[in-house]
Amino acid sequence: MNARIVKCPQCNAEVAWTPESKWRPFCSERCKIIDLGGWASERYRIETPDAPDGVSGPSDPSRDDS
Numbered sequence: 001m002n003a004r005i006v007k008c009p010q011c012n013a014e015v016a017w018t019p020e021s022k023w024r025p026f027c028s029e030r031c032k033i034i035d036l037g038g039w040a041s042e043r044y045r046i047e048t049p050d051a052p053d054g055v056s057g058p059s060d061p062s063r064d065d066s
């Protein structure tokens with residue numbers, strides 16, 4: 001099967017338009033972030049709302065510590 005190829009709007013890299021390319025049309029999370037909010041968005045860690053299967057985010061113990 002031929003994957004459709006798109007170009008990353010940020011860096012012009014070729015990105016295969018497949019379910020695995022979760023950042024499409026961007027080549028990576030980084031490019032998507034840059035496009036969405038600029039560098040300011042890097043202030044906070046991006047917590048993907050739809051995490052990949054089987055990956056449970058590590059809880060941050062330092063936050064819950066009262």
Ligand SMILES: [Zn+2]
Pocket residue numbers: 008009010011012013026027028031
């Ligand atoms: Zn890119």
